[in-house]
Each structure stands twice: as C-alpha cells, then as structure tokens.
Amino acid sequence: MNVLRVSSTTDPAATVGAMANGFRSDSSAEVQEIGPRAMNQAVKAIAIARSYLAASGMDVYCVPSFASVQVCGAEAEEEDRTGIHFRVCPRHALRTSAARTADD
Amino acid sequence: MNVLRVSSTTDPAATVGAMANGFRSDSSAEVQEIGPRAMNQAVKAIAIARSYLAASGMDVYCVPSFASVQVCGAEAEEEDRTGIHFRVCPRHALRTSAARTADD
Numbered sequence: 001m002n003v004l005r006v007s008s009t010t011d012p013a014a015t016v017g018a019m020a021n022g023f024r025s026d027s028s029a030e031v032q033e034i035g036p037r038a039m040n041q042a043v044k045a046i047a048i049a050r051s052y053l054a055a056s057g058m059d060v061y062c063v064p065s066f067a068s069v070q071v072c073g074a075e076a077e078e079e080d081r082t083g084i085h086f087r088v089c090p091r092h093a094l095r096t097s098a099a100r101t102a103d104d
Numbered sequence: 105m106n107v108l109r110v111s112s113t114t115d116p117a118a119t120v121g122a123m124a125n126g127f128r129s130d131s132s133a134e135v136q137e138i139g140p141r142a143m144n145q146a147v148k149a150i151a152i153a154r155s156y157l158a159a160s161g162m163d164v165y166c167v168p169s170f171a172s173v174q175v176c177g178a179e180a181e182e183e184d185r186t187g188i189h190f191r192v193c194p195r196h197a198l199r200t201s202a203a204r205t206a207d208d
Binding site: 035036037039040043044046047050059060061062063064065066084091 | 139140141143144147148150151154163164165166167168169170188195
C-alpha cells in the first residue's frame with residue numbers, strides 16, 4: 001500500500017484524489033506527516049474527503065498513531081523523526097466485515 | 105455531551121483523561137480546535153488515548169469535520185472561525201452495533 005506523505009505546502013484537495021485511489025485499489029489509505037502545519041493539511045484533506053465521498057454514500061474515519069519517519073537531514077544523512085500516521089478507512093467497510101463475522 | 109476545546113498549549117496527556125471520561129458517560133468524546141498547533145495537540149491526544157486504552161482492549165477512531173467555532177475577538181466581540189471538530193469513538197462499540205444489526 002502506498003503511503004501518502006503530506007507536507008505543510010500540500011494542497012488538501014489534491015490529497016483527496018490520491019486517497020480515493022487508495023480506497024479503490026485497497027480498502028484503506030495511509031497518510032503520514034511530520035509537524036503541526038503538515039498535520040493541519042492532512043486532517044483538512046480527510047475532512048474534505050468525507051464531504052466528497054458523502055455524495056456516493058460513503059463515510060470515512062481515521063485512526064492516528066505515532067510513527068518513526070526517515071527524513072533527509074541537513075547533511076543529506078537520513079535521520080529518524082516522529083510523525084503521525086493516519087489509516088483512513090471507509091466506515092461501511094468496517095460494518096460489512098463485522099456483519100460478516102457475526103453471520104459466520 | 106461536553107466538547108473538549110483544545111488549544112496550542114493544551115497538554116495532550118491531560119486531554120486523554122477528559123476523553124476517557126467522555127467514553128464512560130457517553131459512548132464518544134467530542135474534541136474541537138482551531139489552527140495547526142491546536143490540531144497537532146488534539147491529534148497527539150487521540151494517538152496517546154489509543155495507546156492508553158489498548159491496555160483495556162479498547163481501540164478508538166476519529167471522524168474529523170469542519171466546524172464553525174465562536175471565539176472572542178480582539179474587541180471582546182464574538183466572531184466565527186472555522187475549526188476542526190473530531191468525534192472520537194471506541195472502535196469495538198461500532199462493531200457491536202453492526203453485529204447487533206446483522207443479528208436482527
């Protein structure tokens with residue numbers, strides 16, 4: 001699964017399209033970012049995705065967790081920084097899988 | 105339901121306790137914030153809450169949406185600003201309700 005890396009200058013509306021692609025190819029999308037401004041863009045993208053997908057009767061939720069992200073430092077050396085990783089999933093898919101478990 | 109208002113100086117760990125209270129009294133907690141730094145604190149609080157609640161076998165997810173928030177302006181007049189509103193819900197509660205629907 002591709003992880004969408006969001007920066008402070010990423011356009012949230014453009015991220016929505018990439019997220020929708022993630023829902024088509026896999027059942028969820030992964031979004032990763034470091035720092036408050038990038039986080040702001042990522043959460044705005046998820047909120048926009050909800051409005052956008054509501055037209056097709058889909059709702060999404062997200063599960064945030066801390067993640068260690070490798071970034072290139074000032075001297076082109078890789079360094080680890082702590083960012084936030086969002087798993088964004090369609091809401092009814094969770095219900096369907098739960099319903100399936102209950103049916104079994 | 106009480107809405108937790110998170111600012112840029114809020115301690116995320118302290119927010120976790122307030123969120124856990126929300127889960128006890130209601131089935132979900134509501135978190136609201138304006139601006140990138142406050143958003144950062146709110147999402148960190150939700151990520152910490154996940155680790156904290158994992159010990160009791162509970163996982164949480166969040167649903168972000170845009171919200172109009174009334175704040176006091178410079179001249180003590182109320183003004184509307186757009187913030188982000190998170191509904192934070194325990195994950196297994198959703199599964200249980202879906203399982204119940206499947207059982208009916």
